[in-house]
Amino acid sequence: MSATQNYSASYTAAETHPTALLVWDAPNLDMGLGAILGSRPTSAHRPRFDAVGKWLIDEAERVSNKLGTDVLPEATVFTNVSVGAAETVRPWVEALRNVGFAVFAKPKVEEDTDVDPDMLAHIQRRYDEGVLRSVVVASADGQNFQELLEKLADEGIPVTVIGFHEHAAWALASDAIKFVDLEEIKGVFREPLPRVDLDRLPEGGAWLQPFRPLTSLLKDRNSKDHD
Template structure:
């Protein structure tokens, strides 16, 4: 029997499920790292994704899924993020803005390397599936190692799965014949300005710097493996 059907854990505090849902799970730490690598540093306001645009896009997808499924499908938008020690005041406006748009937020203290939100995202997906309301899944992440197993299980059951992210970092999804991949920049109005993307296939004549995805010091803590 699939692990999806064996999941019964109740996730206290999670939003109540809708009758049928298209679930978006946004992996904030992963996408922040991907965006930072494209920009070569922390994004300015012009390069931060607009979640109202993402919400409208998701509502449109839910509408199309409703038409295909012959039943009403609600859009459920969720963002998962870590909060570093002393960092609550920094991200509070962002979290409040997300909630004001209509996104649920799962925030977890970042205390060590084992306190990532990865298992919490998987738990939420499995919870919705166990409730029998999951009609489609959208994963905003480049972390194929984390999500590939559950994606394969859902697709095998006939559920549509879409991955959104940056094509530079999600080759596993781009190359898949069963996953629908959409580059985040292709969603209308998500970014106020075009991202300054550099590709090995389209380098300028004078060359270009490609920034590291993580600091070299990460090797000291084993994160570089």
């Protein structure tokens, strides 16, 4: 059996204890964070997973108290690894595992290769095992997750989405889903995010910086000219 097969077997191992499950869509949240910052996130604005873990432990305790039975937290970060990026990604993956998170890493073979199907499969797996007592999805991708989450909520399983309110209108609008803005979780960010809420602008107005320089249009035009 190959190393990949060993890892897959570990990932699909059955759970027998009541579980509060967190699945984290790393590519999606990185994209959302980059949109807020207007640039690639630096260490100052990277989420601290130890803080997320503590939040999930508290969530599991709340569910335990409500149900009158012990519920254990389980957290997995789902990510893509591009060709040649393994050495860059490895320290981050090892840090996550050291905190207590599992990691599901999938090669970025094509542009549209993503981890959403794997996240959905993992949620469904825990449900089929009969251990799912609550589920938290960290993602802004409502198109993929909303239907399953609302079905679980209809069955009495508490469902939560964590992310950024700027990109989570689908979760905010759902009566079945609880939404928690990532920045509301204590200690997740070392510094406040430079967010501008168009619904709550300061009286003096606010500057919204471009996500990319105007000259990038020249690159787009040159690329089209060569096609």
